[in-house]
Amino acid sequence: MPLQLHDWIARADALSAETRAFINGEYCAARAGASAERISPIDGRLLGHIAQCDAQDAQIAVKAARQAFDSGVWSRRSPVERKRVMLKFAELIEADIQHLALLETLDMGKPISDSLSVDVPGAARAIRWNGEAIDKIYDEVANTADDELGLITREPIGVVAAIVPWNFPLIMTCWKLGPALAAGNSVILKPSDKSPLTAIRLAQLAVDAGIPAGVFNVLPGRGQVVGKALATHMDIDALVFTGSTGVAKQLLMFAGESNMKRVWLEAGGKSPNIVFADAPDLQAAARAAASAIAFNQGEVCTAGSRLLVEASIKERFTAMVIAELENWQPGHPLDPATKVGALVDTQHLRSVLKYIQIGEDEGATRAYGGHQVLEETGGNYLQPAVFTNVRNDMRIAQEEIFGPVLAVISFEDCEEAIRIANDTPYGLAAGIWTADLSKAHRTAKALRAGSVWVNQYDGGDMTAPFGGFKQSGNGRDKSLHAFDKYTELKATWIKL
Known part of the structure; x- marks a missing residue:
């Protein structure tokens, strides 16, 4: 029998949500010990004290992500092996549907019926679809003379920082996690400080599915602090973002001021x-x-x-x-x-x-x-x-x-x-x-x-x-086009 209002209220009253950051395969407090209250928009209840990461935490997470990427523990696994893990990840999201839906609703105020029917299933679908796709994407062979061989191959881009919004925290996260992880990258996720709880929970499910330590990290905190630290970091290869157009413009500037990291933005709309x-x-x-x-x-x-x-x-x-x-x-x-x-x-x-x-x-x-x-x-x-x-x-x-x-x-x-x-x-x-x-x-x-x-x-x-023209951003989420954001093209020309 479906849960009713009194059932969900009882579960909410008994909830003890994880509020720490997740770095290199483990939950941990912010390095400086900072935290902030997360208040539910439903009734003003205290949901917990969320770790407030800063540049120190970003540095540690980037180092862990880079080491994991360079080691090949995930980046050099065969596509079919990564696919198996991604499918397990999707299954664990589906199995955790009531917990994730409750966290999503308490955190940002959306109806529990939407969390159950739209957000959690959509998140699992994104992880599964991208996992299924990764061993079906082919590279190219150029049309060459008989004494040459031209190869065009895709390689994972490296360390990806993903900054996601508060309105669809779980789905927007998985639209980015799906292709980024499936392609072999390491990911550092910065959830909105308005709705971080499902992102923090996802980290445990990822590890349980078999994502190696360091490949997926979660840094809650304020965008002006930890978000900026990631956007300006010299060892982040790509930055993906969904949010306001104003912040998107700032992130482009940060990329130009640092290492020209690839920046992909899904910003505002007035449709x-x-x-x-x-x-x-x-x-x-x-x-x-x-x-x-x-x-x-x-x-x-x-x-x-x-x-x-x-x-x-x-x-x-x-x-x-x-x-x-x-x-x-x-x-x-x-x-x-x-x-x-x-x-x-x-x-x-x-x-x-x-x-x-x-x-x-x-x-x-x-x-x-x-x-x-x-x-x-x-x-x-x-x-x-x-x-x-x-x-x-x-x-x-x-x-x-x-x-x-x-x-x-x-x-x-x-x-x-x-x-x-x-x-x-x-x-x-x-x-x-x-x-x-x-x-x-x-x-x-x-x-x-x-x-x-x-x-x-x-x-x-x-x-x-999915994505926009003009000041609504660049790049695309969903579909095979999303892999363009998380891979580099390499041309290898061989004289025979």
Whole structure:
């Protein structure tokens, strides 16, 4: 029988989470002994005192990772041997689903139903898919003269530092761990200080699966301290990041100031969800538009935060979306019936509330929601908000709010929709709703976005690359293209 609210609360009350760093195969306190309280956004409960690593810890972890890589204990194992370990790793993640889901929900506030059905299975799937892929990727032989042989081979890049966000801590970690480890690299993971618990737990599962000591390390702590130490370290070969565009730009600078390490970034978004009057199913489009802004409390880089609606249906369709949002009201995240949980912390709640005020100050009309609720719980809960009469030059249409705030913008024709959609510094994702196949193709081709979904929102699986254009970043997670970030190409030319 599935666990109910009282079961999850009992488990939460009994939880004793690991809070230490993980370096060279062992849990350990931060070298300087520093730690910080981690407070749950659900109800303000203390989850533990998390190790706060610094440059000393980074130095130790990089040394361990480099020694492990150079020894060949993992990097020179055959692909099929690494695959076996990765598959075991995925199995252990799946077996630990209730523990990992509880940690994820308590740490960042998402509904337990999502942690169980989306986050943990998605993490295991990423590890398994990349493990399965690694012994099926072939190198190349160049077309040469008879007396020459040209080989193009992939080699693991070395030591990888991965800095991951707080909104999908487990999945984002495994999108990076999967190809990085499968390719033979050593990895140092820096989880967000807002949601480090599942990353710390993953380290034990990795060791149990057979990942050798030093190959996978976890350094919790503040980005300005341990994150910067990794980004500027001269012996890190590649830096991968998911987070804000501002931090992504800083990491590029750190790489240039240090050793020109490879830097791959998945940054912000302000994604347009375009609904034409000829959409095949307006009710389905309305349901998707509500989900696109309310799922995961709107704390999603691909959130459909700009709803572009053809003028002839704007009033009717906006009313349909608002009606659908009635099904997306905040509740206790440990209740399996809850669809919207708590924002990650009080600081972020205040930031989103500030944007709601900015929208009103700029002259947009708050047509629905946007109120803080359930304050008596001590948690950070916010109703989804809908703004109409929005111009695309308003801050609520240009800046990433990272919360459940929807800006509705009308357009007259396809050309105007494309112009508005592309009028942003970002280019991560976009949605298109139309029954006209030619219009769908023309619009998708014109949109400057890394992912375009037609008559759905947030489609794709592990076979589809994920990443953005413009200031949404570079490189791709998921699919075979992800291995490009974690390998170097070598050309070997042989005279026969």
